[in-house]
Amino acid sequence: MTWQKLLRHETILALLTVLALVVLASQSDKFFTLDNLLNQGRLMTEVGLIAVIMTFVIITGGIDLSVGSILGLVAVLLGVFWKNMGLPLPVAIGLGLMVGTLAGLINGLIITRFRVPPLIATLGTLALYRGIAEGISEARSVRGYPDWFFVLGQGQFWGVPVQLWILGVVTLVAAIILGTTVWGRGVYAVGHNETAARFSGLQADRIKLAIYAASGFAAALAAVIFVSRVSTTRSDMGTGIELDAITAVVLGGTSIFGGRGTIIGTILGLILIQALKNGLSLAGIKSDGTIVLIGAVLILTILLSNLFHRNGNR
């Protein structure tokens, strides 16, 4: 094992995260308690679900800016399906997840069929989906969901918030697919050099379609959990969540140019950001100071990583 390998981005990030946890724990005795940590896990689930799939998207050299709008659209539809159309709630949830996946699939189709750059395609659907959400909701929120529905966003299972289990399962499946399967290798190949991947017989378009559809699904799942957590639907839900997710992915060492990145890196990035937000607030730093610090940490981490890898394994 060489010195270079030891200083992989994920290792640096893990060290930074531990350092942050130790420093934050010393600033407030409320930080490193089980209650607080589990609660923070609850709060980061929605961003987490989106970020895990966003890792795939960015590894293929793409980006999905529309996830926040898909979240808003599905949240609104969930309420409309259930309240206004009178469907049973489980059916409404199923339909919501389908619409989210469909919205992601449309992103994928625009990108692969018409060769529109992902940034522009999803910038367009970012506005489009949010507009549809606002149009449908007519700014009315739907409330009064049955109690069993709140288990998803506010309940616990074996002492751990329910949605954290969901995030855990999604993360595990994603990590296995990306890290150990042939299909996962294909994702890296497409991101590294799409032309070469095509000539090697990989169906790059199919891979991308599947990934964008999955991204839509993740956003839809996040929407259901979000609605359950806050117990109401609003068309402005999830505004800006795409940037939180992308920040976590990039902090986790995924190259924005594609071809490089891991799920574990993304999870570390998520944890570091959530820990900073929470810990700094507990230490008495106000929210405007916190966002400044998170920006600084992002740039610093990337700089550090680049410093060690200037002539390394990139």
Place this chain on the structure above:
Amino acid sequence: MLRTSLAVLAILSLSTSLVQAQSAWTGGDDLPTSPLACDGTPATPVAKPYDGGMTTNAPDRNGKPITVVDVPKLIGIGYFDATSKGIAEAAAELGNMTATTDGPTEANIDDQITLIDNYITKGVDGILFAANDPVAIAPVLKKALAAGINVVGYDANSEPDARQWFVNQAEFNGIAKSLIDSLVAETGADASFAIVTSTFTTPNQARWIAEMAAYAAACHPGLKWLETVEAQEDNILSFNQANTLINKYGDDLKGIVGMTSVATPAAADAVTQAGKCGSIAVVGLATPNAMKPYVASDCVKSVVLWNPVDLGYVAAHVLRAVADGTLKPGDTTVKAGKLGELSVINGSEILVGAPFVFNKGNIEGFDF
């Protein structure tokens, strides 16, 4: 495949929008309205039992120093600067209360929930809040009550059982009457007008718009509402939206009503720049400092508001009274320092006072 997917999505959105209920004016809510009498005869208050929440195992805080966090909708705007000034003033006067203000940098419900959650973990004695969404904020406030923290709202309410008391700056029907009466005084009773609001779901604005629609229908049936537009409490967006209204309706537009302290000055600015002062009336809710230039130039004749410094001041006093145990469910009045005895309305709300109309004659006397 793309075409089918798009078609499915389009059909879905069309079919769902058809089943939505319609209200009188866009941006209003569905709650029942209670318009005031046209001549201003005060309505008789209806007695209602306490409907606020209760803390669980709150320690005895009577007379003891307490730490309080104030979480407004967002920080960095004049209005909430004024409320936190009032809170600080009351805290200094009381002497046994430390109050800090910390809010999201945008009026975002998720950030606000997270922030409050962090303060519950940190362990404060009291939380003052102005909700970005009445329902979405309820679970986290109930969590605070369950942790023994005293919770008092001001400016924008939550569901009643998620907090103990709510300090109401002015009753919705009172504000609605002031706004519509000011508008009609300038444009006449048969004019067309448009509304610039924050978002259609913002609780206060939605309530006011619903009450305005009800009051106008009862007292000024000739008044013609054209459209309500959203402007997110954003300066530039508010200006652009007002500008669009001016261009879209041309001479038909006789008045613009601004529903937020950001939208009203922006609308006044748009009307001034379009050279329409005098032909388009601007009335609305705003802080006096932002409106002084337009009132001085006669472009705006009346600005409706309450005093936000007083609002924060009362909120802090109410929180202290709850912590001390001197304000209990069933009480009909509460003492609020220099403002004296205030009355309890609607079960668990404290009314600060009647709305105030600023005009050329009195606006120079206010600085906030």
